Amino acid sequence: MSPDQREKERSVAALVAPDILDLLESEPGSIAAETEELHPADLADVAELIPRELVSLLLTSLPRERAASVLEYVDDDLRAEILEAMDPDVAAGLLSGMTPDERADALDEMDEEAADEILEELPERERAETERLLQYEPDTAGGLMTTEFVSVPDSQTVEEALAAVRIIARAGRREAMGTVYVVDGRGVLSGVLSLRELLAAPEGARISDIAWSEVVTVQATADREEVAQLTSNYDLVAVPVVDADSRLLGVITVDDVIDVIQEEQTEDVQKFGGLEALEDPYLQSSIGDLLKKRSPWLLVLFVGQMFTAAAMGYFQSEIDAATVLALFVPLVISSGGNSGSQATSLIIRALALQELTARDWFRVMGRELFIGLILGLMLGVVGLLRVVAWQWMGISQFGEHYVLLASTVGATVVGVVLFGTLTGAMLPFFLKRLGFDPASASAPLVATLVDVTGVVLYFTIALLLLRGTLL
């Protein structure tokens, strides 16, 4: 997206926020009418822009249903803060207007005590519904699902089902309405059809005859990544969630799946960058949070690099004999880290998208062995020519054995790039095999692993090629 487009998009909330601020101070009673045409997501952005103490006034100036819709789009932390600051009965009023899954999420993000007070104030039916949803871990299918969905008994006719759907629709339920789930007498999910198919069905037909009996479902305890993968593989707009006995418990809507996909991707990028994934957006993370997520890996990698220093120490006498060797150490070892970073980014992404499975490691190794060799030869030749050229042009004085030195640099680069490529490609498989997240194979980790080897390889090759001349 171009910068212009970004600015344009941001502008809805940014443009109206000053006017809304004025109104809040002069005549809050007119807010509802004045903001009627705004999308709730834009009003939520306004709520994030104005001073915290005015957000509550903004929300209570809106009709309850409207305020609830806005609250569904407000950032998690701000929402928790706003609700905690409200009277529990006012907060409960707002929460009853929210969809069940958003209501449960909102309570889940609050102080337990404040959440309990609000729960007490919720109407009986909403409270039971919310408590049921709160049982599930937030990162499971159960934690993502809503209990607002449409199900009809398989024994009904198309007309009966349509009438039932109309009643549910008029009752104001908002989510997961495009799909109609078919259940048998025990609540077991037996089929699915779209609202369109229900409308198109011939009159008099039985639901059990027109519904699709093969339904893609997910267990309530399944990881949210599985939900994302199913949605993406099967192009679903809603995923039904079932218990161990295949009874329909709820439905996950695609907007929540998109959020999951975005969050998982954010985690993967941050891990690949060499830190623990943040829980909040960057600007909302405190300095303390950021330090806590960044310092451990940085320390681990720093300690890891001490092996490189130790390897250098092991070859100190060679450096003493020919300090010119030391000049090329950063050049040589970084080529391994760079090629490793490339291979790792390809493999962790392919694993995340299930384009590759654990069983493909051998095939990947074959390809990367070949690619690493070609890349290594390319860089090796450039490295060799560079040393020779600098000498010829008189930029550097490497002494009479400069061709041997150039050969040492070139040969090492071939080996280091090959090794870096293989390490980068295989590390994600290795981590997966050990039960770790393959995305933990970060660019800095690969570079650190390859650096030690690079130093050892460089001086070993130097000893072979330069003994009797420089060494």
Added chain:
Amino acid sequence: MSPDQREKERSVAALVAPDILDLLESEPGSIAAETEELHPADLADVAELIPRELVSLLLTSLPRERAASVLEYVDDDLRAEILEAMDPDVAAGLLSGMTPDERADALDEMDEEAADEILEELPERERAETERLLQYEPDTAGGLMTTEFVSVPDSQTVEEALAAVRIIARAGRREAMGTVYVVDGRGVLSGVLSLRELLAAPEGARISDIAWSEVVTVQATADREEVAQLTSNYDLVAVPVVDADSRLLGVITVDDVIDVIQEEQTEDVQKFGGLEALEDPYLQSSIGDLLKKRSPWLLVLFVGQMFTAAAMGYFQSEIDAATVLALFVPLVISSGGNSGSQATSLIIRALALQELTARDWFRVMGRELFIGLILGLMLGVVGLLRVVAWQWMGISQFGEHYVLLASTVGATVVGVVLFGTLTGAMLPFFLKRLGFDPASASAPLVATLVDVTGVVLYFTIALLLLRGTLL
């Protein structure tokens, strides 16, 4: 997701593929009945698993509508290959069963000549529809949209609209059916309502009275990233696409948006890893493709690292005087690359999610300045203690001035980490400002930029602290 779950998911296609292969060889006539219960996405996976020459037989063994659904889920390249190998009229038959957007995509991926032959064979209406869609670039909103959507005139009543929707539904249109778009006499999009709201509306009401007049739309020429951002911000299940005069052209469904999000993310990860983004999945990319995407950046970075070698050369006399200094070069410079990689991954992701805009650079700099200093001090102390401890434990002999050497290492690490963090955080903003993709600020690029500076800083501090002792 656990490895078990992944295996389980893969297994549908893997489990049935051998049986389907047997049937294809013994009695292809029974394929349709035997595979009736399979999801088209699973049959598409089967098509990807079996030998290429049998895929065409599999598809022609299925009813045409069914084969078209399967084809919608088949991987792009394989699909192009299959269609190109078919008789144009058979291929056209399959394509007419596909949704208009998938049909256009399929033709777009084929040889132009083969695509033209198939276009010729399409029925008049489908051909015109497809040619209209093919006008748009694949990475724009127009290239993503389908022309299968439901629109009703704003002058209709609820009953008239419901009857119209029923007719459209019975005509077998499959996509974007959950939302009803309202247009005026000139085709200008004037409102939107969900099929649920239409069902719930009081009888006799006018569509213009019950539809929502604020519609989130996107221009046909808009970048696909904008589509993804709108969908995610507003929790949409479908995005209407309009021309410059606000006339409704088509609708983008959320399954295509999810694909866009996944693809954009894949590109970002690969760029961050330090290569050009691949066009195809890893295993489907040829070795030549992979080399073409990886070698240019690797060469650029390698040439960049020659500045590090040049910087080392500049300080060769210092290394000559105290070779012990050379031992810590990799340790010191890598700490800058690692901290830079962390900062870059945070900032490019926050920019991609629009949590940050270009205007936030100053605020980010303030935060990262502080964080970089703290992280630098932490690592610097560890580095200093490491040198001292090795000396005390007799592991290394750094000579009598080991405390000064330790101080040089420690002080340099503070500076390098600070500089690395700032470079990593600011580079994405800088690239964005210059009109480049901020995701091009790859981990290897940051490391390379920081390495040169690290070397210069290290030897400068060494000259300050060690002059008269080691130097």
